[in-house]
Amino acid sequence: MRIRFDKLGVVIALLAAYGGLGAYFAVSKPNRIVQGQAKPILDALPSWAAWALLALLFVAAVAALLRTSAWIKLVAAAATLLALALAMGLTGHFLTPAGNTYARVSPASGFWVLLFAFALLAADAITRLKPPPWMRVLFLILAAAGVGGLLVSGSWDGLSIMKEYAGRADVFWVEAGKHVALALGSLVAAVAIGLPLGILCHRVEPLRASVLNTLNLIQTIPSIALFGILIAPLGWIAATVPGAAALGIRGIGAAPAFVALFLYSLLPVVANTVIGLSGVPKDAVDAARGIGMTNRQRLFKIEFPLALPVILTGIRIVLVQNIGLATIAALIGGGGFGVFVFQGIGQTAMDLVLLGAVPTVALSFAAAVILDALIELNSRAVNGARSA
Amino acid sequence: MKVWFPFALRALLLFLLIAFLLVPESFEPLFRSLVQPNAPAIYNQGSLLSLTLLHLKTVFFATLMATIIAVLLAILVTRPFGSEFLPLSRSLVNIGQTFPPVAVLALAVPAVGFGEKPTLIALFLYGLLPIFENTLTALTNLPQSVIEAARGAGMTGFQRLMQIELPLSLAVIVGGIRLSVVISLSTATIGSTVAAKTLGEVIIAGLQSNNLAFILQGGLIVGALAVLIYDGLSAAESLLARRAGAR
Numbered sequence: 001m002r003i004r005f006d007k008l009g010v011v012i013a014l015l016a017a018y019g020g021l022g023a024y025f026a027v028s029k030p031n032r033i034v035q036g037q038a039k040p041i042l043d044a045l046p047s048w049a050a051w052a053l054l055a056l057l058f059v060a061a062v063a064a065l066l067r068t069s070a071w072i073k074l075v076a077a078a079a080t081l082l083a084l085a086l087a088m089g090l091t092g093h094f095l096t097p098a099g100n101t102y103a104r105v106s107p108a109s110g111f112w113v114l115l116f117a118f119a120l121l122a123a124d125a126i127t128r129l130k131p132p133p134w135m136r137v138l139f140l141i142l143a144a145a146g147v148g149g150l151l152v153s154g155s156w157d158g159l160s161i162m163k164e165y166a167g168r169a170d171v172f173w174v175e176a177g178k179h180v181a182l183a184l185g186s187l188v189a190a191v192a193i194g195l196p197l198g199i200l201c202h203r204v205e206p207l208r209a210s211v212l213n214t215l216n217l218i219q220t221i222p223s224i225a226l227f228g229i230l231i232a233p234l235g236w237i238a239a240t241v242p243g244a245a246a247l248g249i250r251g252i253g254a255a256p257a258f259v260a261l262f263l264y265s266l267l268p269v270v271a272n273t274v275i276g277l278s279g280v281p282k283d284a285v286d287a288a289r290g291i292g293m294t295n296r297q298r299l300f301k302i303e304f305p306l307a308l309p310v311i312l313t314g315i316r317i318v319l320v321q322n323i324g325l326a327t328i329a330a331l332i333g334g335g336g337f338g339v340f341v342f343q344g345i346g347q348t349a350m351d352l353v354l355l356g357a358v359p360t361v362a363l364s365f366a367a368a369v370i371l372d373a374l375i376e377l378n379s380r381a382v383n384g385a386r387s388a
Numbered sequence: 389m390k391v392w393f394p395f396a397l398r399a400l401l402l403f404l405l406i407a408f409l410l411v412p413e414s415f416e417p418l419f420r421s422l423v424q425p426n427a428p429a430i431y432n433q434g435s436l437l438s439l440t441l442l443h444l445k446t447v448f449f450a451t452l453m454a455t456i457i458a459v460l461l462a463i464l465v466t467r468p469f470g471s472e473f474l475p476l477s478r479s480l481v482n483i484g485q486t487f488p489p490v491a492v493l494a495l496a497v498p499a500v501g502f503g504e505k506p507t508l509i510a511l512f513l514y515g516l517l518p519i520f521e522n523t524l525t526a527l528t529n530l531p532q533s534v535i536e537a538a539r540g541a542g543m544t545g546f547q548r549l550m551q552i553e554l555p556l557s558l559a560v561i562v563g564g565i566r567l568s569v570v571i572s573l574s575t576a577t578i579g580s581t582v583a584a585k586t587l588g589e590v591i592i593a594g595l596q597s598n599n600l601a602f603i604l605q606g607g608l609i610v611g612a613l614a615v616l617i618y619d620g621l622s623a624a625e626s627l628l629a630r631r632a633g634a635r
Contacts, residue, residue, distance in 0.1 A: 007472045123483065124476040220570060220614035222577040225591045225607025232422070232600045324488025328578065331595060341494045345582060350498040357491035364486040372482075 008124055009064040015117035016061040020054060023110030026088070028095040031102040032160070032349055038108050044091045053087050056080060057114070064121050070128040077122035084114055085150055092158025104160040106351055133373035140369045147362075160351040161358070164340075171339075176359065178254065178335035183322040183363075186258050190265030190318060195311070197266070198273025199299065208274060215267035223260065223325055227332045230256035257334030261325055265318040272314025276307030309379035316371035323364040327356065398619060405612045409437045412605075419601035429601045431590050440609055443586040446504060446579070447572045450511030455565055458516045462523035463549065477524070484517050489575045497582055507579030507586065514575060515568040522564025526557030559629035566621035573614045577606065 026044040029036030042050045056079065063076035088107055095105045126139065156162045165172055201208040221229070234255050238245045280303045288302045330338030340356030343349075408415055412430045419429040464470040465477045492513055496506035530553055538548045580588025587606045594602025 007470075008476060120476070120480075123479055127475045127479045217611070217615065220574070220611045220618070221607050222574040222588070222591065222610045224577055224588060224595070225603055225610065228591060228595050228603035229600070229607055231603075320486050324486075324490065327488055327490040331581070331592075338490065341490060342581065345494060345497065353494040353497070357488075357494050360488055360491050361486065364488060365483065368482070368486045 004067050005065055006067050008120075009061075009066065012064040012117045012121050013061040015113055015120075016057050016064075019110045019113030019117060020057045023113055024108040025110045026091045026095060027106050027108045029104045029106075029160075032104055032351070036104070036106075039095070041110070044095060045087060046090070046094055049087060049090055053083060056083050060118065060121075070125045073121055074125035074129065077118045077125060080118045081115070081122065082146065084111065084118070085146075086155060088159065089150065089155035089157075092156060092160075092162075094158075096158050104163065104351065105158060106160040106354075133376045136369055137373050140366060144366070161354050164349070164351050164355045172355070175335050175337060175339050178329075179323075179326050179337050179360070180363070182254060182257055182261060182326045182329055182334065182336055183319065186261035186265055187315065187318055187322055189258075189262045190269050191315065193262075194266050194269030195273055198270040198311075199277065201270060201274050202277040212267070212271060212274070215270060218263050219267055223264070223328050224331060226260045226263065227256055227328060227334075230259050231332060234259065252333045254329065254334045256332055257326070257329035257336075261322050261329075264325065265322060268314040268317040268321075269311075272310050272317075273307065276310030276314075277303055279310060280306045306382055309375050309382055312371065312375045312378060316368065316375065319367045319371060320364045323360060323367060327360055398616065401612055402616055405609065405616070408605075408609070409440055412436055419604070422600045422604065427597070427599055427601075431593065431602050431605050433593055434589070436587075436590065436605065436609065439585060439587050439589060440613070443573075443576055443610070444613070446507055446576050446584065446586055447511065447569060450508050450572055450576075451515050451565065451569050453508075454512050454515035454568060455519055455561075457512075458519035458564075459523050459561065462520050462527060466524065466527045467545070477520075481517050481521055481524075484513070487513075489514055490578055490581075493578060493582060502583045504579075504584045506582050507576060507584040510579070511572045511575055515572050518567040518571070519561065519564040522560050522567075523557065526560035527553060530556055556632050559625050559632055562621060562625045562628060566618060566625065569621065570614050570618050573610055573617070577610060 020041060023040075024038035024044075025041045027036035027038050028044075041053060044050070045053065060076040060080040063072055088111060092105045096103045126136070131139070150156055157166070197211065201211050218226070231252055235252075238255075284302055284306065285298060288298045293301065326334075326336045327338030327341055329336045330342050337356040337360045341353050341360075342356075344352030344354075344356065416429050423429050461477065465474045489510055493506055493510040496509040500506055500509065534552060534556070535548065538552045543551065576584070576586045577588030577591055579586050580592050587610050590606030590609075591603050594600065594604075594606065
């Protein structure tokens, strides 16, 4: 029998070979900002662990290479990712001399390549399995639980990024709260204003072009400029409108960031509401009118539910975009994970950058998975209702 | 009146932009009231024109690279040889969009150092997605009858690609490039946080010295560039769409 290879598996096996054997696994530095010494897997881990990891990488690469069931590939990918995470934690403890609090150990290119290769394998396996929405959310919960477990267990405490965290744990959670409040709060405000505005634009034709063009124009203003421009009017409001300052409205800080995110969020919400409503089949609206539904009933019972998947797509775009843009709020004192990113850039301490960037990426990834599942559930409901 | 009005508006915008870049001092009275009496009202830490040109250069090269790679990848996954990668590439595009530009930018710094390079990488990666998505949509939604006819006429796979599929998809591909350029123009300003020479320098200088005029100048130039380029590419797109329809 001829063995047939999986083409993506070839790519993954090559990446795994390079990441495992050709590139360095970790960097060990005497302190936070100096150049470090890169170590391959065999030097970065106790030899039993190094050989176990290499053996697992080999088995997983073979699983990727062969045309096997997607479940086997998924299990192989998940096991390898877990092993990589554990190994990196072990490296942190292994390379740090006992009692030395200045030494820093961080992942090097080989680790990232391996992580990428097997995340790719997992993504491919999940795509091929075509899991229903609830199962994708379940995968997300499992992954989150895995990462959470590793964090709680202290396995990663020897790593540089966790040392950066340990030094500012309370600040971290304050900034995390600010980040989520900025991203979610501006989304809620944008939906509260954008939905009615979208319905209005759908009903009143002449309004549509001018509203959408205005919102389009706002999108062309670079985010850091919009954040900055808003400092002036909000500062003026805080100084002149009684009670505004007491509400937390200030020229710099979270207020201009909130307003900027809100303004950027309006376009996707309004545009998708208009597109969703105009995509509602005309006969459905006519039938509703025929059975004597009022304008209001038609909107809430027919048009709105049918347009929901498209509107949710707009909300997904906004949420993912807001989580990313909220990092920029740090430039004007608005807080959020951007604080660590920009501090890290300023101090050329890349682990501090990671401390800000990794949670941001994880948050927006989780938001995308959850909203995609919601969109799919809703569009199924719509299609089911249509075919019934 | 309706037909020429938008054109006149854009011509005026272009004129104002060029005038502002060439002789920014003549606009000083407009910005005077925005700053403290003794602060400069016009950006004075470098030439706005050269920053604008550097900004455009960065965006141009990043978009050019992104276009080449994205179109090649989209072609690859739509050929029989690469069809195994098609579902994965779709979900990768989806996942890729969840990476915030600031994070990409910041993470590129340890690999390539400060300056233009991390900005180019972030813009390139971020620009890939819309172009790839549009090219993929265009190539997978071509009318089957046209492809069959080309096959029937004895065209090879390469001929079909070059003479039928790509020309028919061009309008949608340009649509992707348009989205990509507008995102890049705005994202490039963030590049100045890692010391890239772009218009972001003007904005950041304004943020640091609390100078609203600087912030506005940087923001408005980028906004005007984005509007003009967006419109230009929209026009190219509809021209190409009309031509493809006429064939």
